[in-house]
Structures are given as C-alpha cells and as structure tokens.
Amino acid sequence: MAKKVTSPRPVRPAASSAPAPVPSAPVPAPAADIYAELIRQASGGDPQAMERLLTRVQEVAWRFSMAVCGRADDAEDAMQEALIKTYRYTSSIREPEAFRPWLHRTVKNACLMNRRKRVHEPARLESIDAARAGTGATPIDPPDPGRNPEEITANTRLKARLQTALKALPPSYRAIVFLREMQGLSTREVATAMGLSEANVKTRLSRARKSLQTALEEAAS
Numbered sequence: 108m109a110k111k112v113t114s115p116r117p118v119r120p121a122a123s124s125a126p127a128p129v130p131s132a133p134v135p136a137p138a139a140d141i142y143a144e145l146i147r148q149a150s151g152g153d154p155q156a157m158e159r160l161l162t163r164v165q166e167v168a169w170r171f172s173m174a175v176c177g178r179a180d181d182a183e184d185a186m187q188e189a190l191i192k193t194y195r196y197t198s199s200i201r202e203p204e205a206f207r208p209w210l211h212r213t214v215k216n217a218c219l220m221n222r223r224k225r226v227h228e229p230a231r232l233e234s235i236d237a238a239r240a241g242t243g244a245t246p247i248d249p250p251d252p253g254r255n256p257e258e259i260t261a262n263t264r265l266k267a268r269l270q271t272a273l274k275a276l277p278p279s280y281r282a283i284v285f286l287r288e289m290q291g292l293s294t295r296e297v298a299t300a301m302g303l304s305e306a307n308v309k310t311r312l313s314r315a316r317k318s319l320q321t322a323l324e325e326a327a328s
Contacts, residue, residue, distance in 0.1 A: 138291065143203035150198045157197065164193050167290070168214050174285040175278060176218040185217035208299035211286060215300065222278075272322035280315040287312055 142163070148156030168189040172182035192213055200206060273281055279301065286292045286300060287308075297312075298305045 139204055139207055139296075142206045146197055146200055146203040146206055150200070157194070160197070161190055161193060164189055164210060168210065171211055171282075171285060171290070172214050172218055175215055175282045176221060177278075178221075181218060181221040184221060185214045188217045189213050205299070207290075207292060208296045211282075211290075211292075211300035212302065215282060268323055269319070272319045275322065276315055276318060280311050280318075283308060283312050284315050284319075 142160070145156050145160040145163070149160050165186060168186040169182060172185035172189075173179070176182045176185055189210060193210070200209075273284070276284070282301060283297055286297045287294070292300065294305050294308050297303075298308045301308065303311075
C-alpha cells in the first residue's frame with residue numbers, strides 16, 4: 108500500500124521585535140518658501156494672504172531698518188515705503204523666491220536716502236529690544252525666571268557690550284551681520300540685498316565677527 112504524501116505546513120515568519128517607526132515631525136518651511144507662497148496667493152487675489160504678507164513685511168522691515176537707519180523716525184519711513192511697494196508690486200513680482208533680498212534692499216535704500224538728508228548728524232544704533240518696546244511684542248530674549256540674579260545681571264551686561272560693539276561697526280557691516288546672523292539669509296541673498304559681491308559679503312562678515320569678538324573680549328577684561 109502506497110504511503111500518503113502530505114504537503115509541508117507553511118512556516119509563519121517570526122514576528123519582528125523591532126519597534127514600529129515613529130513618524131517624524133514636519134519640517135518647518137524655510138522663510139523664503141513662506142514668502143514665495145504668500146506672494147503667489149496674494150497675486151491671485153487672496154486678501155488674507157496679502158494681509159499675512161504685509162504683517163511679516165512690517166516686522167522684518169522694522170527690525171532691519173532700526174539696525175541700518177539707527178533712528179526711529181527714519182526706520183518708520185523705511186518700513187512704510189517697504190509696505191507700500193510690497194502692496195503695489197506684489198502682482199508683478201516675477202521671482203517670488205527672491206522677495207526677501209528685494210525687501211531688505213528696499214529698506215536699505217530708504218535708510219540711505221534719509222541718512223543723506225542728515226549728513227551732519229552722528230549715526231546711532233538702537234537695540235532691537237528698544238525698538239520693540241511699547242509695541243506689545245515679546246522681548247527677543249526675555250529674562251529666564253529660573254536663573255538667579257547674578258546670571259541675569261551677567262546676561263544684561265553681555266547684551267549691553269554687544270550693542271556697544273555693534274554701534275562701533277560701519278553701517279554696512281551692521282546690516283550684513285543682521286541679515287546673515289539674525290535673519291538667516293544666505294550669502295547670495297545678502298549680496299543681492301546689499302548690492303555687493305558674495306566675496307565682499309564674506310570678507311565684511313568675517314571682519315565684523317572679529318571686531319565684535321575683540322570688543323567683547325576687551326570689555327570683559
């Protein structure tokens with residue numbers, strides 16, 4: 108009698124002990140992409156996009172104009188000009204990704220025009236925190252309630268030294284430091300905004316950093 112042949116039972120794969128992948132948090136869009144998207148929406152007739160765009164322009168233009176102009180009244184004029192030009196020419200912007208350099212260049216030119224009217228007046232620089240005072244905005248570096256008074260005092264002194272060192276920089280150097288270090292623009296974007304070559308921007312930024320470092324070290328000694 109022939110033996111009955113049975114087919115082998117299917118082998119189940121062993122359960123993996125590896126944990127399930129954790130979904131990564133969404134990466135925030137770069138500022139340039141946010142501006143570009145708002146410009147496209149505003150050009151298409153979206154009034155809310157225009158409102159959001161002008162709100163961003165107002166804050167950035169004010170901070171940059173205070174760093175470059177050094178006077179609240181000149182900064183106000185430069186900011187208003189930036190807002191007006193943004194509102195007027197949004198629909199005709201051909202390269203939305205290049206908006207940020209254009210915005211900073213517009214503010215810089217307005218500051219230079221006002222400065223020429225006051226060639227005999229000494230240039231001065233107000234701190235960004237001082238510029239925001241009275242506007243209801245949160246300070247950029249608010250005191251940490253968890254720190255002791257000695258740490259708060261040391262931080263206040265450091266900020267004062269930094270502001271003094273920034274005041275000593277030439278206006279173009281201050282503007283480059285602001286755009287590169289505070290606004291996060293690329294070297295190419297800074298060069299476009301300032302009307303300089305990329306090599307010139309790198310040279311001035313390097314000199315500004317060394318000057319700031321030297322000034323802070325001398326103030327601390």
